[in-house]
Amino acid sequence: MKFAIIKERKNPPDRRVVFSPEKLSEARQKFGDADFIVESSDIRIFPDLAYTVDGFDVVDDVSDADVMIGVKEVPIEALIPNKKYFFFSHTIKKQPYNRDLLKAMLDKNIEMYDHEVITRASGARLIGFGRYAGLVGAYNGFRLMGKRDRLFDLPKVETLADLDEVKRELDKIELPTIKICLSGTGKVAKGAKEILDHLNIKEVPDGAYMKKTFDEPVYCLIDVLEYNKRKDGGKGLKSEFYKDPSDYESDFMKYARVTDYFIAGHFYGDGAPYLFTREDAKHPDFKINLVADVSCDIDGPVASTIRPSTIANPFYGYNPHTEKEDNCNKEGVIAVMAVDNLPCELPKDASEGFGEMFLKFVIPSFFNNDKDGILERARMTQNGKLTPRYAYLQDYVEGKE
Numbered sequence: 001m002k003f004a005i006i007k008e009r010k011n012p013p014d015r016r017v018v019f020s021p022e023k024l025s026e027a028r029q030k031f032g033d034a035d036f037i038v039e040s041s042d043i044r045i046f047p048d049l050a051y052t053v054d055g056f057d058v059v060d061d062v063s064d065a066d067v068m069i070g071v072k073e074v075p076i077e078a079l080i081p082n083k084k085y086f087f088f089s090h091t092i093k094k095q096p097y098n099r100d101l102l103k104a105m106l107d108k109n110i111e112m113y114d115h116e117v118i119t120r121a122s123g124a125r126l127i128g129f130g131r132y133a134g135l136v137g138a139y140n141g142f143r144l145m146g147k148r149d150r151l152f153d154l155p156k157v158e159t160l161a162d163l164d165e166v167k168r169e170l171d172k173i174e175l176p177t178i179k180i181c182l183s184g185t186g187k188v189a190k191g192a193k194e195i196l197d198h199l200n201i202k203e204v205p206d207g208a209y210m211k212k213t214f215d216e217p218v219y220c221l222i223d224v225l226e227y228n229k230r231k232d233g234g235k236g237l238k239s240e241f242y243k244d245p246s247d248y249e250s251d252f253m254k255y256a257r258v259t260d261y262f263i264a265g266h267f268y269g270d271g272a273p274y275l276f277t278r279e280d281a282k283h284p285d286f287k288i289n290l291v292a293d294v295s296c297d298i299d300g301p302v303a304s305t306i307r308p309s310t311i312a313n314p315f316y317g318y319n320p321h322t323e324k325e326d327n328c329n330k331e332g333v334i335a336v337m338a339v340d341n342l343p344c345e346l347p348k349d350a351s352e353g354f355g356e357m358f359l360k361f362v363i364p365s366f367f368n369n370d371k372d373g374i375l376e377r378a379r380m381t382q383n384g385k386l387t388p389r390y391a392y393l394q395d396y397v398e399g400k401e
């Protein structure tokens, strides 16, 4: 079986790749029956030469490979018929902008595997860039704070070589005595926590966080049952909340009252209460003045996120009184970082981390009869049809919804 590491063709250019030269060498060593080739790319974080010196063929035409491995959506005209493809197709939520892409994959008899649905049987995702989004998002929030309050000047992550350099920059700053609240328990939240811990910020339990005054910066981690409560006052249950959050309401104000910097790293499920609304942000007790919204749901659970921002222009201000964008240096305006493609700022580390998981969970499935069902669960199309698991997309593909 021949695998091709394909070139990324989306704009703005994405420098990430599924396998670094080092991981690809490891894959070759572990799976003697597999052949690996690399499509030449002038934007990839690892230059062609880095693969060539490791003995890989770097070519312009990968059409003799069986499995194409990429990161972002492949433009329709670049799709090679009758192949297996791995990338983020952004179609499972019926995203209108990728309907034609899914249709084209069916027309071209492509077997499509989406990274987003590479999961355990339980549904837990095995692969993702979340950690890197959390790392860069938390850092960007501090960068915004340093700029706005003229405290320190952190460089942009994309100008730094890797995570080690990011951490070295953080070693140079001194933080004021602030309270930081971080929501979530997944990969994003863990990445953001890594930054807070690197800065030696003290983690405190939520009771102390809300009641006490500290003489050093502190942070508090909150999960769904901390920032939501049952409407009837009963004891909440996480599994119940995930299944149907309609009996719950937000309990986030108790944190918003004492927090300076909020890092949103949670997953927001459909129908769940908003953490804070536009009305909440108007309340005189609402203290948050800086938000790094890594979760980045627009005009939703974090009211100040009225639009995504970009790596080029990562910051804006949200004025709670006018409910509009405003200068983030103005009194009363919440400074916002809401970049929606954060891992792209750290392409080397993000690629290395992704490849490690892909090698661990996906490549073996090609050689062990897919005994864990990983390929089966991730396979969206086969023989020109949606597979049963993804049949719910039929109307979307046909343009009926």
Ligand SMILES: NC(=O)c1ccc[n+]([C@@H]2O[C@H](COP(=O)([O-])OP(=O)(O)OC[C@H]3O[C@@H](n4cnc5c(N)ncnc54)[C@H](O)[C@@H]3O)[C@@H](O)[C@H]2O)c1
Residues within 6 Å of the ligand: 125, 128, 129, 130, 131, 133, 184, 185, 186, 187, 188, 189, 224, 241, 242, 243, 265, 266, 267, 268, 269, 270, 272, 293, 294, 295, 296, 338, 339, 340, 341, 342, 343
């Ligand atoms: N800004 C960016 O560049 C960027 C990059 C990656 C991810 N994200 C976003 O960050 C968010 C978190 O991603 P992640 O990688 O940490 O996810 P994850 O899959 O690692 O973790 C999700 C967490 O949410 C919990 N969860 C699952 N279903 C839930 C539900 N219905 N309601 C509440 N919680 C639920 C899970 O238990 C898990 O702890 C996602 O919304 C994702 O789209 C943003």
